[in-house]
Amino acid sequence: MTPRAAIIAGFAAILALVIATDRFARRTGSGVRPLPATLTAALRSPVVRVLIFGFWLWLGWHFLAR
Structure with missing residues (x-):
């Protein structure tokens, strides 16, 4: 896994946690x-x-600048 893919996966995991917490709330x-x-x-x-x-x-x- 490349570092970029790992960072994107980390942000996706954080987003999933936020959505799950909001649904729980x-x-x-x-x-x-x-x-x-x-x-x-x-x-x-x-x-x-x-x-x-x-x-x-x-x-x-970080996500849009290339």
């Missing part, structure tokens, strides 16, 4: 907050907004 009686509620709470802070924007730029640079 939407069940009745779950104590976990769904992803949109978590992002809404996190994006109230300007520092978190900058960090998420930086991560988004980094992700785009």
